[in-house]
Amino acid sequence: MPRAVDRQQRRDEFVGAFLSIVADGGLEAATSRAVAARGGVSVGALWHYFGTFDELLAEASRQVSHRAGRRRDARMAGKRGLSALQVLLEEFFPLDRTTQDEARVLIAFWGRVAHHEHLRDVYEADSDEWFGCVRRCLREAVEDGELAGSAPVEELTAVVWHLGVAGQTDSVVFHPNADPAQRLRVVWTVLAPHRSGPVAATGAARARSPRPGR
Numbered sequence: 001m002p003r004a005v006d007r008q009q010r011r012d013e014f015v016g017a018f019l020s021i022v023a024d025g026g027l028e029a030a031t032s033r034a035v036a037a038r039g040g041v042s043v044g045a046l047w048h049y050f051g052t053f054d055e056l057l058a059e060a061s062r063q064v065s066h067r068a069g070r071r072r073d074a075r076m077a078g079k080r081g082l083s084a085l086q087v088l089l090e091e092f093f094p095l096d097r098t099t100q101d102e103a104r105v106l107i108a109f110w111g112r113v114a115h116h117e118h119l120r121d122v123y124e125a126d127s128d129e130w131f132g133c134v135r136r137c138l139r140e141a142v143e144d145g146e147l148a149g150s151a152p153v154e155e156l157t158a159v160v161w162h163l164g165v166a167g168q169t170d171s172v173v174f175h176p177n178a179d180p181a182q183r184l185r186v187v188w189t190v191l192a193p194h195r196s197g198p199v200a201a202t203g204a205a206r207a208r209s210p211r212p213g214r
Contacts, residue, residue: 011049014039015060019105023097027104032056054112058122061109064102065126068092072133081141082191085160088133089187092164093180094171103168134160151194160187 017038021030032053036046050056072091076084094103113123135157141147167180 007049010039011059012063014046014049014056015063018056018060019064019101022104023101027108054116054119057105057109057112058119060105062122062126064105065130068099068102069129081137081144081146084140085134085137088137089160089164089184092130093167093184095180095184100171103171107169107172130164131157131161134164145196147191147194148196156191156194159190163187163190 014035018030018035021034021038032043032046035056036043039046046056050059068091072088075087075091079087091099094100109119110123113119135153138147138151138153138156138160142149142151142153163183163186167183170183171180
């Protein structure tokens with residue numbers, strides 16, 4: 001049992017090395033040789049912990065998604081509906097260096113999923129979890145009267161989700177010209193016709209710049 005725990009700890013250390021290299025030098029710098037060197041082992045030893053580079057990338061993607069999810073859940077605590085959605089979107093859209101680095105890892109992994117069926121379960125689990133959070137926020141907004149009862153929650157969930165994915169992709173592919181904050185404002189524009197009362201400008205105003213401290 002101790003050997004199994006040590007092995008998982010070592011895997012986590014290599015993933016941490018991978019993510020720190022991405023933060024320091026971009027995704028292209030995070031080669032297997034660089035990860036092994038930062039972990040203090042040979043490339044051959046690295047493959048004792050990960051069968052392939054895809055496995056390492058998949059684990060990094062899973063940890064990035066979980067890390068963002070923990071930030072999201074901590075900030076969403078005690079919030080519902082559109083207030084909770086605003087927090088979720090600030091973690092979903094790559095508005096600062098941290099979320100931009102995370103987006104690079106996620107987009108690289110998504111590109112591998114298209115050609116490697118065995119990676120699809122990781123992608124679907126993480127995507128379903130975030131998609132479900134968006135849906136829950138919108139359902140709460142209907143329950144609390146922030147959105148009209150006739151609001152098409154499933155369709156709006158899909159729109160918000162796809163805007164988030166597009167924002168992540170653009171930040172990686174088209175940076176520095178991409179503006180995820182503008183896509184964040186688009187979300188509130190999409191939701192505006194479904195508001196049951198006066199359309200609040202809070203969400204759009206807060207979306208103009210990253211939250212303080214980020």
